[in-house]
Amino acid sequence: FSGSRSVSFSVPNNARYIKSFTSGVLTTGAARLKFTLNIISDNIALQPPFLVPVSATVDGSSEFVLPFNAALLDADVVNIGFRESDYSVNEGASPPDQYPKIKLAKDKIIAQPLSIQVVPLTVDQFRPLGIPLPDGISLAGLSSPAQFISNGTMDFNNSIQNLTFGLSQSELSPFVGIVDDQINEADQQFICIVRLTDPSVNASGNVIIKNPSTVIRIVDNDPMYIGFGNGTYTFTKGMKSLYEDTVRLVKEDGVVSEQTFKITVIAQSNAVENEATYTTDYTIGGRQVQMFDMRPDEQYIPIVVEIYDTGLTGTLKAQLSSSQQPNTPSFSARYNPITQLVILDNKVAIVGFTDGGKVVTEGEDFSECVAVTDPLPGSVMKLSFFIQVLLIPDTADDSDVSVARTILGPFDDTNRMYCFNTTALADEYIEGTQTFSYSLTLIGDVIPVKLFPNITMVTIKDNTTAIVQFTSASYSVLENAGSVNVCLNKSLQTQTDFSVTFYPAELIPQSAQAGKDFNGNIITATFPGTNSQLCVPIPINDNSIALEGIKTFHVTFSIPSVSWLRMGTLKDSNLVIIDNDVPTVALTSTTYTTPEGQPAQ
Numbered sequence: 001f002s003g004s005r006s007v008s009f010s011v012p013n014n015a016r017y018i019k020s021f022t023s024g025v026l027t028t029g030a031a032r033l034k035f036t037l038n039i040i041s042d043n044i045a046l047q048p049p050f051l052v053p054v055s056a057t058v059d060g061s062s063e064f065v066l067p068f069n070a071a072l073l074d075a076d077v078v079n080i081g082f083r084e085s086d087y088s089v090n091e092g093a094s095p096p097d098q099y100p101k102i103k104l105a106k107d108k109i110i111a112q113p114l115s116i117q118v119v120p121l122t123v124d125q126f127r128p129l130g131i132p133l134p135d136g137i138s139l140a141g142l143s144s145p146a147q148f149i150s151n152g153t154m155d156f157n158n159s160i161q162n163l164t165f166g167l168s169q170s171e172l173s174p175f176v177g178i179v180d181d182q183i184n185e186a187d188q189q190f191i192c193i194v195r196l197t198d199p200s201v202n203a204s205g206n207v208i209i210k211n212p213s214t215v216i217r218i219v220d221n222d223p224m225y226i227g228f229g230n231g232t233y234t235f236t237k238g239m240k241s242l243y244e245d246t247v248r249l250v251k252e253d254g255v256v257s258e259q260t261f262k263i264t265v266i267a268q269s270n271a272v273e274n275e276a277t278y279t280t281d282y283t284i285g286g287r288q289v290q291m292f293d294m295r296p297d298e299q300y301i302p303i304v305v306e307i308y309d310t311g312l313t314g315t316l317k318a319q320l321s322s323s324q325q326p327n328t329p330s331f332s333a334r335y336n337p338i339t340q341l342v343i344l345d346n347k348v349a350i351v352g353f354t355d356g357g358k359v360v361t362e363g364e365d366f367s368e369c370v371a372v373t374d375p376l377p378g379s380v381m382k383l384s385f386f387i388q389v390l391l392i393p394d395t396a397d398d399s400d401v402s403v404a405r406t407i408l409g410p411f412d413d414t415n416r417m418y419c420f421n422t423t424a425l426a427d428e429y430i431e432g433t434q435t436f437s438y439s440l441t442l443i444g445d446v447i448p449v450k451l452f453p454n455i456t457m458v459t460i461k462d463n464t465t466a467i468v469q470f471t472s473a474s475y476s477v478l479e480n481a482g483s484v485n486v487c488l489n490k491s492l493q494t495q496t497d498f499s500v501t502f503y504p505a506e507l508i509p510q511s512a513q514a515g516k517d518f519n520g521n522i523i524t525a526t527f528p529g530t531n532s533q534l535c536v537p538i539p540i541n542d543n544s545i546a547l548e549g550i551k552t553f554h555v556t557f558s559i560p561s562v563s564w565l566r567m568g569t570l571k572d573s574n575l576v577i578i579d580n581d582v583p584t585v586a587l588t589s590t591t592y593t594t595p596e597g598q599p600a601q
């Protein structure tokens with residue numbers, strides 16, 4: 001044809017992916033006319049080819065032009081894969097809500113659901129697949145691979161999980177099925193991969209699996225309790241110098257373990273009071289620190305403790321601590337990560353009063369001393385202790401002495417004797433000789449100290465004297481009075497009662513006669529300590545004999561021979577008996593008759 005032809009193109013209104021198109025002019029000699037469709041990108045992946053019908057007219061006529069379809073192919077790429085390179089999962093998590101989840105990510109909207117599979121694999125199953133591991137992780141670093149079956153128990157669920165990404169769904173969380181196998185073991189690893197359920201959906205390469213694998217670490221929750229068999233071990237120096245198979249590190253019974261534990265035992269310094277010194281008093285197999293391996297088949301490990309005889313040291317204490325690798329599971333309070341060694345001394349220090357007792361007088365100052373008598377000066381005594389002195393009352397108590405309690409010390413290798421001063425207190429009471437004792441007791445923990453002599457007696461002489469004497473030098477009584485009271489005076493009160501003996505006796509000349517005029521029996525009476533006077537009756541006999549005149553006898557007395565009593569100047573007293581028998585003289589008759597010249601009768 002000659003000249004040019006006007007060509008126009010058109011597309012349906014629903015061809016939403018066509019942004020614009022161009023029309024043109026077909027010139028003479030031209031074989032074809034090119035035109036352009038501008039395509040809109042919608043950022044939606046996995047769309048099937050979209051056919052857009054295109055119509056054309058030449059000079060306004062479509063008679064010689066056939067319609068055709070423009071095929072639009074999807075160019076959007078979606079990336080899927082694991083969010084993290086590795087995950088930690090606790091063994092025995094309760095399904096399904098508490099199962100830790102693996103995160104799968106998708107970065108675009110898709111036009112159709114995308115089915116995928118999550119496949120758990122052992123390390124050996126993963127190795128030949130050629131799938132890359134996440135950056136920074138190598139197969140050589142997966143030292144404890146988990147298995148489908150281990151000792152008859154499954155470590156993890158190897159079931160393939162079929163999952164589907166929805167059109168707008170950006171994340172999936174598949175569950176990881178972990179089994180609690182009740183075995184103490186190192187943390188284990190397995191690998192999960194992600195793949196397309198139907199690889200054909202990716203014929204055009206619009207799906208890229210960016211992170212195809214992730215490592216799952218199973219954190220073991222089956223603890224193995226390891227520690228010292230006892231919280232305290234007690235030894236005695238001198239019994240033997242080497243204690244083997246006594247101190248033990250023990251493993252919990254009934255728990256299966258697949259691990260070898262490396263355990264460190266350390267003699268801790270400055271951990272206890274009166275601490276034993278390692279290398280001098282004891283060692284752990286000749287060292288301060290010892291390393292042990294506890295294999296899976298071992299239930300306990302004996303610890304060799306060497307005890308040395310180092311002189312008089314008292315009870316020593318040491319503390320051993322232990323730690324283990326791997327430290328999961330760690331030591332627990334169910335067993336003892338720390339134990340104490342108690343080393344009893346096989347020697348004894350002898351400590352006691354330096355005298356066997358003393359006699360003092362009220363108001364006198366005196367001292368008491370306590371000293372170490374064994375070991376002798378010059379011998380080593382690695383002890384330090386205090387002693388309490390206590391008063392033990394007898395007839396005297398803490399009101400009679402100024403010191404009733406005191407603490408002496410510290411007794412040690414340098415200070416082996418202590419003294420304390422006290423006073424026997426004077427008072428206004430007549431008490432007589434009194435006694436009390438001081439006793440010794442150790443303060444604090446029991447240590448190898450023998451208290452001997454642990455008691456000393458103190459005698460306090462009374463410096464106050466009561467004077468006892470008659471109230472009068474003489475007493476008088478009528479013969480028919482029946483008795484006469486004789487009385488003694490006491491100048492001071494006494495704390496105790498005492499007895500007095502009275503002795504009635506005849507006086508010559510003009511003596512009253514015992515048994516005839518008075519009762520001459522000896523009389524004993526008690527003089528109360530709180531009374532100041534004592535009176536006793538002496539019986540008097542009425543013999544009805546007139547004109548006897550005055551008769552006299554006397555009385556003496558005796559008191560106990562004690563320091564707090566003495567007789568006064570009136571040591572005896574006379575008793576005068578006044579006769580009450582008076583003769584009557586009268587005429588025999590009121591009238592007498594007689595002859596004159598004769599005497600009257």
